[in-house]
Amino acid sequence: MKFDKKFRRVSAITVAVGALAVAAVASAGPPSGKGGGKKPKDPPATTTTVASPPVATYNGADIDFVAMMIPHHFQATVMGDLAPERAADESVAALADRIGVEQDVEIGMMQNWQTWNSLVVTDAESSYEMMLSMPMMVEQMGMASPDEMDELAASSGVAFDRLYLELMIGHHEGALAMLTEVLIDGSDTTLEFWATDMLSAQGVQIDQMEAMLAELG
Numbered sequence: 001m002k003f004d005k006k007f008r009r010v011s012a013i014t015v016a017v018g019a020l021a022v023a024a025v026a027s028a029g030p031p032s033g034k035g036g037g038k039k040p041k042d043p044p045a046t047t048t049t050v051a052s053p054p055v056a057t058y059n060g061a062d063i064d065f066v067a068m069m070i071p072h073h074f075q076a077t078v079m080g081d082l083a084p085e086r087a088a089d090e091s092v093a094a095l096a097d098r099i100g101v102e103q104d105v106e107i108g109m110m111q112n113w114q115t116w117n118s119l120v121v122t123d124a125e126s127s128y129e130m131m132l133s134m135p136m137m138v139e140q141m142g143m144a145s146p147d148e149m150d151e152l153a154a155s156s157g158v159a160f161d162r163l164y165l166e167l168m169i170g171h172h173e174g175a176l177a178m179l180t181e182v183l184i185d186g187s188d189t190t191l192e193f194w195a196t197d198m199l200s201a202q203g204v205q206i207d208q209m210e211a212m213l214a215e216l217g
Helices: 004-010 013-026 060-086 090-116 124-132 135-140 146-154 157-185 189-216
Strands: none
Touching: 060 090, 060 124, 060 146, 060 157, 060 189, 090 157, 090 189, 124 135, 146 157, 157 189
């Protein structure tokens, strides 16, 4: 798994696009019509004396990571939704479904984390649409461009399988760089646990996808 180059590029996001871009994506409200990702769960009701809230353990790196990873994950769910009607290889379709389900669940986890910490909850779909309008950010995060997403949606059979794998490998490599960065710069213990698990799972999936791509020739 080689993502040093991607890591260096993702590390430059704050410098390249500035804090305003991150804040814009993070605070994007829900679009008209359907909302994106899981809705944050309401905190459990209390019937006893409410204790003082715990001291926050997160820092700015944690906040930015979650705000940017939510729309990043959302793209993976969009790509996965295309597979059932287009994929030729059952193993590719199954992997796309698994990745989509996993990342949808993780979107909900990260939105809940924002709720727990009294932060603005990032809407997955609207923040994703906003991110697509920032080509530099899309490239730095390993995401598929709007043109690539259109090409994927228009493809089918082996052509879809190959393009899906190529785009998702790059997508996962961008995530690995982001995950590594938050593990280095973040301070929240819950996010550290989640990021470690995501890093391991997506690293394994990259290996699987590279093997599938090699079989396609």
